[in-house]
Structures are given as C-alpha cells and as structure tokens.
Amino acid sequence: MELKGYQRSGDLDALFTALADPTRRAILMRLADGEATVGELARPFAMSQPAISKHLKVLERAGLVSRDVDGPRRPARLNAAPMAEALAWITEFRRFWDDSFDLLDGLLAELQSKGDER
C-alpha cells in the first residue's frame, strides 16, 4: 500500500473527530457508492442542506472527503486513504505479534515434548 504524508497528529485527531458522528459515518457510506451533491446527501436525512454542509466540512478537514472547488454542483467524493493507512499499519503491528506468538506456541510445544523425553 502506498503511504502518503497524512500522518500528522492533527490529521489523526481530525480523522477520529470526523468518524465519531453517526451522520458523518452515514454520509461516508453514501459516498462509498459514488459522488453526491449536498442536496442528494441531505435527502435521506431529516436535515437541512446547511447542516449537511457543516458535516461535509468536518469530513473535508479530515481528508476523508474532497469537493470540486467551483461549479454549481460541487459534488462530494470519498477519499478513504487516511483511514486505510492508519488501519493498515496498526493491523500489521497486531498481526506481527499474533503470528509471532503462534510460532512461539509451536516452539513451546516442541520444547515441552523434548523435556518429557529427558
């Protein structure tokens, strides 16, 4: 996986803040299906367009959503890279240890059976 320079602490804070809200998570899920305008995003929620815009700004700050700078529609697009990167590393770290301990289990079994023979 390509790792880009998102890894600043402020970005991580923004990432977790962004993901902490159920509406914003729902917006992300909707954007996983493809880009959408504020109007389209507001429709399934009992929420005004300005309220949706506010959520989008939070998601944009976290780098999870990008929007075209101009044009009347300004559709929002999902950018899952920040989440994917953070998750990839911590998952790898955990897997390293879990897999090492699996090997250790095997080694211990072997050492014990040798000990029994003595």
Place this chain on the structure above:
Amino acid sequence: MTDVNRYILERRFKAPPELVWEAWTNEKYQSRWYGPGVETVVHVNEPRAGGRWLVEMKGDGWSAFQRADYRTFEAPNRLVFLQSMTDADWNVIANPQMPDWPRVMHTDITFTATGDGQTDMRLVWTPHEATEAEVACFAGSIEMLGKGWGMGMDILDEILAELQA
C-alpha cells in the same frame, strides 16, 4: 473507557513460565518465533537488566533492524524493555511506514503461572518519552484497532471492502 495511552495484549501459553521465559530470552529460541515470515537474526543478546538486544529481520531483498534495551530482567516472571526500530547501525529511527508511531515503546511483560502448567502473559505497551504527535498517533491507532471504537470499525470495514471490490 479504553485507555488509549497503552495497549495491552494478553495471551495464554501452554507451558510453564520457566519455559516461556527461556523462549523469550534465549537467542537460540528468539530467532525461531520472533518475526513471522522473515529470517530473524539475533546479532546481540545480553540477557540482563541494562543489556541490549539487537535484531535483524531479513525479508526477500530487504532487512529491518530493531533494538531492545532490557530494563527489568526477573526470570521467569517479569521482563521490561524499551523497543525501537533502528538503522543498520542500531540508531533509533522513526517507523518508515508510520512516521508518528512512537519511536521508543516501553514494553512491560509479566508471566504468571496458571497453576496447571500454563502461563498467562500480559504485555503492556506505552509510548516512551513520546512527542505529542506520537502519543496522538498511538492513541488514534489503538482506538481504531478495537475496543471502544465499534461503529467506526464497521464502517471502515465496509468502505475498505467496497474500495477493494
């Protein structure tokens, strides 16, 4: 609430603490289990408080280096060390994949006999003398990894699955 400033890993091994200790601290055994899928070479192992542990992990055409500095060495129940990634000269470096991951990790391990010949291991990681950025990165990652995260993980899984589809 999950304490995001430390990460705890617990595991039960089917062997008494004496044997688990031996596997953890004897270089003859360390290279057998530490580092899955790579060839682990223990260059230096000084099994005592104040001793060093210098390790190279060799993959296909690459090497990664790590060091640990033993702080507490009380066989067979307690092992404490500071652990870092290093360059080939054993100088501490940042994690190339995750620059804000804590450079030095305080690792505190206790091995407790279960009474039926097994060992309960409890491993506690805390960032050591970490910068604010490192603490945030560590805390964020821990939070993301599991407990207390719930919904966040679910949506992450769904989104990642969609992106890979």
